[in-house]
Amino acid sequence: MSLDWGFWNQGTDGNKMWADLAAKVSTVDPNITVTVTAPPFADYFTKLQSQLASNSAPCIVSMQSLRLPAFAQAMEPLDDLMAKQGFKADEWNPAALKALKRDGKQYAIPYGISTMAMFYNKDLFMKAGVAEPQPGWTVAQFQDAARTITAKTGKPAFGQSFSDLHMFSFLLAYNGARPVSDDGTLQLTNPKMIDAFTWYSGLSTKEKVALTPASSSDVPWGEQQFVAGNAAMAVDGTWNLSSDAKDAKFNVGVVTIPVASGGVSSYSANSGFGISKSCKNKEAAAKAIAVLTGADAQKQVAANGTLPARIGADAAFYEGLAKNYDAKNPGYSAQAKAVVDQSSKTATPFIPTQRWDQTTKAIAREFILAYTGNQPADTTLQRVQSAS
Amino acid sequence: MLAVGVRESLLLVVAVLYIAPIAYTVTSSLKPNGEIFTQPPSLVGSEVRWANYADVFAYAPFLRYILNGFLISLGATIVVLATSALAAYAFGILRWRGRDATLLGYLATMMIPQEVLVIPMFLLLQRFGWINTWQALILPWAFGAFGTFLLRQFFMSLPYQLVEASRRDGCSNWGTFTRVILPLARPSLAVLGVWTFITHWNSFLWPLIAVNDIEGLGNVSLGLQTFFGEHGAAWNLVLAASVISIAPTMLIVILLQRHLVKGIATVGLAGR
Amino acid sequence: MPRSAVKTARGGPVINRPRARSEARSALGFLTPSATGLTLFVVFPTLLAIVTSFFIWPTFGEISPAGFANYTDLFRAGNTFPAALVNTIVFTAVTIPANLVLSLGMAFWIATSRFKQFYRVLFFLPVVTPSVATSIIWKMLYQPGGLLDYVASMVGLKMPNLLANQSTALLAVTVVILWNGLGYNTLIFSAAIDQLPDEVLDAAKIDGAGFWSTLLRVKLPLITPAVFFATTVTMIQAFQIFNQPYVMTAGGPGTATMTVVMDIYHKAFQFGELGAASAPAMILFGLILIVTLVQWLSQKFWVNYE
Numbered sequence: 020m021s022l023d024w025g026f027w028n029q030g031t032d033g034n035k036m037w038a039d040l041a042a043k044v045s046t047v048d049p050n051i052t053v054t055v056t057a058p059p060f061a062d063y064f065t066k067l068q069s070q071l072a073s074n075s076a077p078c079i080v081s082m083q084s085l086r087l088p089a090f091a092q093a094m095e096p097l098d099d100l101m102a103k104q105g106f107k108a109d110e111w112n113p114a115a116l117k118a119l120k121r122d123g124k125q126y127a128i129p130y131g132i133s134t135m136a137m138f139y140n141k142d143l144f145m146k147a148g149v150a151e152p153q154p155g156w157t158v159a160q161f162q163d164a165a166r167t168i169t170a171k172t173g174k175p176a177f178g179q180s181f182s183d184l185h186m187f188s189f190l191l192a193y194n195g196a197r198p199v200s201d202d203g204t205l206q207l208t209n210p211k212m213i214d215a216f217t218w219y220s221g222l223s224t225k226e227k228v229a230l231t232p233a234s235s236s237d238v239p240w241g242e243q244q245f246v247a248g249n250a251a252m253a254v255d256g257t258w259n260l261s262s263d264a265k266d267a268k269f270n271v272g273v274v275t276i277p278v279a280s281g282g283v284s285s286y287s288a289n290s291g292f293g294i295s296k297s298c299k300n301k302e303a304a305a306k307a308i309a310v311l312t313g314a315d316a317q318k319q320v321a322a323n324g325t326l327p328a329r330i331g332a333d334a335a336f337y338e339g340l341a342k343n344y345d346a347k348n349p350g351y352s353a354q355a356k357a358v359v360d361q362s363s364k365t366a367t368p369f370i371p372t373q374r375w376d377q378t379t380k381a382i383a384r385e386f387i388l389a390y391t392g393n394q395p396a397d398t399t400l401q402r403v404q405s406a407s
Numbered sequence: 408m409l410a411v412g413v414r415e416s417l418l419l420v421v422a423v424l425y426i427a428p429i430a431y432t433v434t435s436s437l438k439p440n441g442e443i444f445t446q447p448p449s450l451v452g453s454e455v456r457w458a459n460y461a462d463v464f465a466y467a468p469f470l471r472y473i474l475n476g477f478l479i480s481l482g483a484t485i486v487v488l489a490t491s492a493l494a495a496y497a498f499g500i501l502r503w504r505g506r507d508a509t510l511l512g513y514l515a516t517m518m519i520p521q522e523v524l525v526i527p528m529f530l531l532l533q534r535f536g537w538i539n540t541w542q543a544l545i546l547p548w549a550f551g552a553f554g555t556f557l558l559r560q561f562f563m564s565l566p567y568q569l570v571e572a573s574r575r576d577g578c579s580n581w582g583t584f585t586r587v588i589l590p591l592a593r594p595s596l597a598v599l600g601v602w603t604f605i606t607h608w609n610s611f612l613w614p615l616i617a618v619n620d621i622e623g624l625g626n627v628s629l630g631l632q633t634f635f636g637e638h639g640a641a642w643n644l645v646l647a648a649s650v651i652s653i654a655p656t657m658l659i660v661i662l663l664q665r666h667l668v669k670g671i672a673t674v675g676l677a678g679r
Numbered sequence: 680m681p682r683s684a685v686k687t688a689r690g691g692p693v694i695n696r697p698r699a700r701s702e703a704r705s706a707l708g709f710l711t712p713s714a715t716g717l718t719l720f721v722v723f724p725t726l727l728a729i730v731t732s733f734f735i736w737p738t739f740g741e742i743s744p745a746g747f748a749n750y751t752d753l754f755r756a757g758n759t760f761p762a763a764l765v766n767t768i769v770f771t772a773v774t775i776p777a778n779l780v781l782s783l784g785m786a787f788w789i790a791t792s793r794f795k796q797f798y799r800v801l802f803f804l805p806v807v808t809p810s811v812a813t814s815i816i817w818k819m820l821y822q823p824g825g826l827l828d829y830v831a832s833m834v835g836l837k838m839p840n841l842l843a844n845q846s847t848a849l850l851a852v853t854v855v856i857l858w859n860g861l862g863y864n865t866l867i868f869s870a871a872i873d874q875l876p877d878e879v880l881d882a883a884k885i886d887g888a889g890f891w892s893t894l895l896r897v898k899l900p901l902i903t904p905a906v907f908f909a910t911t912v913t914m915i916q917a918f919q920i921f922n923q924p925y926v927m928t929a930g931g932p933g934t935a936t937m938t939v940v941m942d943i944y945h946k947a948f949q950f951g952e953l954g955a956a957s958a959p960a961m962i963l964f965g966l967i968l969i970v971t972l973v974q975w976l977s978q979k980f981w982v983n984y985e
Contacts, residue, residue, distance in 0.1 A: 056619050059632035065948045069616050071739040073533045093739045233822040234842035235931025376949045384931030391843050405757035422801050432816045494713035503703040516721050518967040520919050523960035527724035550716030580705040649812030656807040668870040
């Protein structure tokens with residue numbers, strides 16, 4: 020039988036790797052053929068919605084932890100299906116599993132796990148005479164470094180962003196403020212959040228050490244400006260450990276997000292594979308997923324530059340980093356490992372609301388007004404809260 | 408003499424400034440990815456990366472997208488020209504009761520934005536089993552009233568004596584249509600054809616929804632999105648691919664320019 | 680050709696009965712392909728969309744009737760629709776005259792040049808460029824530290840961040856949309872000007888009319904059919920703008936560049952609420968219909984068909 024699998028485009032190398040893994044399913048069970056469709060990422064979820072609307076969703080559905088609340092009702096709980104395939108929870112990174120659970124049921128099996136970190140430009144730090152930060156550094160140290168670098172290099176040191184993970188991770192580290200309460204409601208107007216957000220937007224309006232996004236469509240602003248060499252520091256996910264080092268024309272350093280009192284180091288997020296409720300061959304799909312996330316598959320994923328979700332498969336990831344980047348950028352892979360280890364210790368999965376898309380759209384439009392000082396921080400948060 | 412020279416040079420300056428953003432697209436498309444957003448902006452990057460253009464075809468089956476887009480646009484153009492010409496004959500040459508009222512109803516449908524129709528359309532095509540097929544890409548938007556409107560304007564500007572003469576000669580309506588009206592209509596058909604082709608070439612929302620096999624059926628707009636990955640975009644490839652996508656439509660416009668100009672003028676737009 | 684000698688098919692009395700019946704039958708035959716397609720692919724989905732607007736119709740989940748709730752919700756606090764509607768109307772009201780004046784001006788200017796063909800094609804270039812690409816490029820131009828900022832700094836000025844400011848964002852995006860679309864109308868007008876009958880122009884010259892007088896009182900009135908066509912099409916398109924504000928500013932800052940179609944797109948494809956998306960779509964449809972009807976009826980006052 021033929022199973023459809025939807026997965027967003029992974030780039031030439033990534034596509035090939037996953038296609039090979041899909042073919043592997045047939046060697047394990049010759050009755051099953053997996054055909055993968057790979058729309059561009061920007062449109063994957065839009066397309067998924069219309070597929071679900073007309074009952075033509077693929078059997079195997081790739082899902083991001085951030086989108087799960089919106090799509091969970093169309094997906095099949097996997098606990099029993101995967102148990103039959105020999106799934107054992109303790110072989111997996113617990114945060115990775117938790118992020119893809121909802122109401123206690125597992126809706127997707129993860130293939131990767133990422134936490135958030137602060138990336139910095141080693142060359143600019145050296146030029147400004149600032150010592151490189153160490154994992155566990157504080158907000159006060161961050162602000163000092165930012166001020167010095169801005170003064171010495173003439174360019175704002177930190178790149179602000181609208182990306183939900185990136186920005187909320189920094190607020191979390193500042194004072195533990197969370198945008199979503201434990202019962203899944205949006206709580207942007209609670210005092211801790213207002214405090215944290217006022218501080219964050221103050222980085223550009225008051226301290227003048229941050230680079231503001233040019234417009235409200237520049238969602239991943241800070242991260243991109245960092246890679247382009249225009250901002251000395253930016254928050255980004257560990258999924259970019261490999262590609263940032265590759266694209267940047269300077270030596271990349273990575274450290275944990277600076278914390279202040281009450282702050283927690285990081286959010287985690289990841290993606291995995293689930294089964295749509297409308298799938299007619301759920302058992303076969305479960306078997307396919309078991310292969311796609313098997314121990315060998317995870318090693319390949321690691322070698323390809325994504326941190327795997329299975330415990331023990333990540334050695335290949337660091338080996339890849341070392342091989343590709345340590346020559347020009349000594350100590351990078353070791354630094355990466357230290358940061359990942361430390362941030363994973365206190366990482367919590369970012370679980371958004373069911374209407375999270377509304378919120379992110381409103382964030383992009385409103386937050387820019389706060390960053391440019393055109394609207395006070397608390398009004399901004401209120402407007403986003405009411406627009407969601 | 409001097410006045411003419413000044414006017415021509417001024418026009419040239421304005422034209423060059425007008426096109427400058429496109430020129431900037433072309434020069435930016437030759438930079439490496441990380442350098443596209445550098446500040447201050449540079450005209451040329453650290454290297455002139457012609458490889459970007461080759462990479463476009465390596466990163467994604469772009470040639471296939473161009474071919475798909477071409478076939479779809481061509482198919483749609485043929486359908487539009489055929490059905491619109493027939494309908495325009497009914498509205499522009501034939502006389503019958505209720506003609507103008509029906510025409511108004513026809514025209515009202517032109518104003519329905521595509522976004523409204525997309526989901527009902529999808530559900531409909533699913534019923535037919537037409538998802539991920541060529542007909543799903545060619546047919547749904549090929550029946551808009553715009554083409555009928557355009558051609559009707561033109562047909563109405565033709566001397567009615569030609570029709571009467573043809574009838575006196577014993578020609579049926581079909582004969583009049585094919586032997587008298589159509590040959591004269593070439594310029595207006597060119598206008599409609601080019602417009603239809605460009606619209607389908609650039610269409611994005613519908614192909615996104617109706618296509619599962621992007622390599623088999625995806626057009627250029629869909630293809631451009633392939634370069635926007637989960638974690639950032641290959642901007643250099645996006646720009647190079649955009650430059651590549653201008654070429655076919657530009658070529659068509661240049662080749663058909665004379666017909667276009669004549670057609671526009673004779674579609675009842677010049678008040679002869 | 681003198682008017683009386685030419686009979687066009689503009690209507691007039693239907694002359695003899697058998698002819699009338701056979702013409703009506705013929706008309707049916709000629710209309711069938713187009714009308715079938717129109718009914719199936721336009722009318723039927725529209726009706727479905729109208730029905731949808733009265734339901735809570737999530738992309739996947741339970742469908743339930745909603746009465747007029749989808750419509751009244753649009754005007755509740757926090758909904759982006761009112762801002763979108765205002766922006767769309769303002770944008771249309773500004774762009775139509777701007778577009779027409781600029782493209783007419785360009786067309787007349789090009790008409791005086793020896794290199795007409797070349798300029799027509801040149802100005803048409805932005806029209807055939809994918810709007811994703813042009814939006815990205817203009818964003819790069821507008822950026823602080825971008826090309827425009829750089830040029831301004833060379834003469835000692837600093838360019839403000841137009842796209843991040845609520846009062847200038849819509850204007851900045853409008854400039855891009857005008858730039859993108861002018862070539863289309865310029866081509867149409869340029870072609871119309873080409874076709875102006877020489878006798879009329881010669882007669883004006885003999886009467887001693889100067890350049891501007893000829894332009895405004897002879898040439899312009901003669902191309903009013905083209906102007907009417909261009910106005911109608913441009914207006915319908917203006918009500919539906921989406922690509923450029925979506926790519927350049929995603930509807931922000933605040934709601935400064937939100938448009939009705941963007942609102943529909945968000946609600947239908949990103950929030951998955953088809954019922955809530957169909958309501959603004961119906962309002963847009965109604966608006967376009969009324970405006971075009973008014974325009975259509977006003978034809979007899981200013982358009983000169985021969």
